[in-house]
Amino acid sequence: MNKKLEARNVNVYYDQTHVIKGVNLGIDMNSVTAFIGPSGCGKSTFLRLYNRMNDLIEGFRKDGQILIDGKEIYENGMRVEDLRKKVGMVFQKPNPFPKSIYENVIYGLRIRGINNKKMLDETVERSLRQAALWDEVKDNLKKSALALSGGQQQRLCIARAIATEPSVLLMDEPASALDPISTSKVEDLIYELKSQFTIIIVTHNMQQAGRVSDHTAFFYLGELVEYDETKKIFTNPADTRTQDYITGRFG
Amino acid sequence: MNKTSINRLIDVAFRYFGLACTLFGLVMLGIFIIDVLIKGLGRLDWKFLISLPSRFPEKAGIYTALLGTCWILVLTALIAIPMGVAAGIYLEEYGKKSRFANILEINITNLAGIPSIIYGLLGLEIFVRTLGLGQSVLAGAMTLSLLILPIIIVATRESIRAVPRSLREAAFALGATKWQTIWTQVLPASAGGVLTGIILALSRAVGEAAPLIVVGALAYVPFAPKTPMDEFSVLPIQIFNWVSRPQQGFTINSAAAIIILLMITFLMNGIAIYFRSKWQKKVKW
Numbered sequence: 001m002n003k004k005l006e007a008r009n010v011n012v013y014y015d016q017t018h019v020i021k022g023v024n025l026g027i028d029m030n031s032v033t034a035f036i037g038p039s040g041c042g043k044s045t046f047l048r049l050y051n052r053m054n055d056l057i058e059g060f061r062k063d064g065q066i067l068i069d070g071k072e073i074y075e076n077g078m079r080v081e082d083l084r085k086k087v088g089m090v091f092q093k094p095n096p097f098p099k100s101i102y103e104n105v106i107y108g109l110r111i112r113g114i115n116n117k118k119m120l121d122e123t124v125e126r127s128l129r130q131a132a133l134w135d136e137v138k139d140n141l142k143k144s145a146l147a148l149s150g151g152q153q154q155r156l157c158i159a160r161a162i163a164t165e166p167s168v169l170l171m172d173e174p175a176s177a178l179d180p181i182s183t184s185k186v187e188d189l190i191y192e193l194k195s196q197f198t199i200i201i202v203t204h205n206m207q208q209a210g211r212v213s214d215h216t217a218f219f220y221l222g223e224l225v226e227y228d229e230t231k232k233i234f235t236n237p238a239d240t241r242t243q244d245y246i247t248g249r250f251g
Numbered sequence: 252m253n254k255t256s257i258n259r260l261i262d263v264a265f266r267y268f269g270l271a272c273t274l275f276g277l278v279m280l281g282i283f284i285i286d287v288l289i290k291g292l293g294r295l296d297w298k299f300l301i302s303l304p305s306r307f308p309e310k311a312g313i314y315t316a317l318l319g320t321c322w323i324l325v326l327t328a329l330i331a332i333p334m335g336v337a338a339g340i341y342l343e344e345y346g347k348k349s350r351f352a353n354i355l356e357i358n359i360t361n362l363a364g365i366p367s368i369i370y371g372l373l374g375l376e377i378f379v380r381t382l383g384l385g386q387s388v389l390a391g392a393m394t395l396s397l398l399i400l401p402i403i404i405v406a407t408r409e410s411i412r413a414v415p416r417s418l419r420e421a422a423f424a425l426g427a428t429k430w431q432t433i434w435t436q437v438l439p440a441s442a443g444g445v446l447t448g449i450i451l452a453l454s455r456a457v458g459e460a461a462p463l464i465v466v467g468a469l470a471y472v473p474f475a476p477k478t479p480m481d482e483f484s485v486l487p488i489q490i491f492n493w494v495s496r497p498q499q500g501f502t503i504n505s506a507a508a509i510i511i512l513l514m515i516t517f518l519m520n521g522i523a524i525y526f527r528s529k530w531q532k533k534v535k536w
Contacts, residue, residue, distance in 0.1 A: 051424060058348065084426035091424075095417035097436060108425040111435065157421070164425065 002070065004029035004198045005050060005168065010064035012045055019045055021222040032190060032199045034213035034230065036206065041219040043202050047170050051087040052080050088161030092173040094153035096145035101137050104145045104156055108164035123163050131159035132189050151182025158189065169193065171201040175208065187212050206246055210234050218242045291506030299507055304471055308500025313508050316489035318475035320457060323485055326392030327456050332449055335400050339407025344433055363401035370398045371465030379466055386467030389479040394466050395459060399452035406448020410441035443530020447523045454519035460487035486512045
């Protein structure tokens with residue numbers, strides 16, 4: 001079966017440090033995959049390979065292949081701006097722009113020169129509805145995004161990421177800075193979005209991984225230790241390190 | 252006296268010593284301003300602003316010097332702002348960490364400390380003579396631009412460095428190019444600091460006399476500049492010229508001109524403070 005995202009024998013180095021070691025991983029379309037593992041195990045680095053955010057870091061080097069829809073994304077012909085339109089990202093801390101809610105959502109369109117008012121309006125409504133934020137902000141679209149609560153800001157960031165109609169959504173601990181109620185809203189949202197997006201979520205929260213994901217990948221010291229259905233990982237892991245980690249013996 | 256009361260005494264003593272040090276500068280400035288106001292305020296009227304220089308103190312005005320200062324201010328702004336901001340952006344956002352970048356960085360910091368008269372000599376050699384601009388407003392503005400470039404560069408760098416990384420990441424992750432990220436997010440977010448630095452730098456340029464004297468600004472120009480290639484004078488030079496004359500009337504004139512110059516610089520500093528507080532309130536993360 002063809003995978004939506006595929007990593008083939010990927011190694012990543014920061015200067016001399018070997019941070020991702022020979023990872024092979026295939027991810028199905030329209031599924032939710034959780035990356036778990038202790039801090040510094042390489043899961044965020046691995047996530048950022050898919051939209052080439054690591055390129056910004058000095059000393060970054062990688063070998064092996066990362067394919068999206070069967071196409072290598074690190075080849076010369078691939079423009080990173082186009083790639084990031086297809087692969088959206090949500091960060092750990094909500095990072096809305098210090099602009100209005102409306103302008104936040106359409107930023108990805110604006111920078112591509114789209115100024116058609118009707119199209120922008122439609123995008124704003126569609127994205128905010130998808131992000132389950134529309135009803136809360138529809139009368140205040142001109143209000144500064146910084147005036148929203150943390151949970152609302154994070155859903156705005158999700159709306160902003162899906163406004164460019166990506167097919168993949170990367171989430172780097174999207175709920176770790178949120179309170180429990182906002183967290184559960186974001187988790188519900190992930191479940192909703194699964195039908196249209198291939199989602200990868202990095203999380204430190206084991207229960208969260210169990211709740212939202214179909215598959216779970218356990219990273220440890222730069223290696224992909226185990227990758228399987230979430231149910232299997234949490235009930236009957238094949239590797240003792242996975243077992244030790246999810247039962248809280250380390251990490 | 253035991254140890255504790257000695258410590259307390261030292262504490263109190265230092266407090267008053269520090270207060271005295273703080274007040275010293277302010278009191279001196281206050282005395283100076285009051286002195287200038289007493290001497291010059293009576294001389295200040297509309298006619299003083301629109302009269303040409305003259306060898307009779309009662310007839311002399313600051314028209315040419317004031318317009319020269321305006322010309323210098325505008326031209327310097329046009330040259331120094333784009334260059335300074337662009338250089339600041341380059342060094343902070345594009346320049347990779349390298350030996351070259353380190354040398355560049357140290358040198359820019361050094362440039363800010365070079366005495367202004369040295370810039371005057373540089374301007375004389377390069378702009379006035381080599382480029383053949385003559386003793387023109389343009390040559391003067393270019394010289395002053397060199398002088399304030401380091402200030403603008405440093406202010407720009409510091410303000411855009413204060414923009415959180417998360418904001419840049421958000422723009423990049425949506426597919427913005429580096430330039431789009433800088434232009435649509437980083438610069439607007441740091442505009443308060445950049446503007447403050449620019450205005451403070453310009454207000455420094457307005458007050459400079461030494462480099463312009465070297466470049467060849469004249470103390471006596473019977474006309475206001477009409478093109479960037481004309482000869483010119485500026486307020487500090489006019490003041491310097493009047494102060495150095497023996498007649499009492501010119502001392503009064505210089506006091507009046509000082510009031511005008513101080514008003515210009517205070518106004519500019521006021522605008523800078525306004526921008527700083529406005530942006531500080533608006534943007535917080």
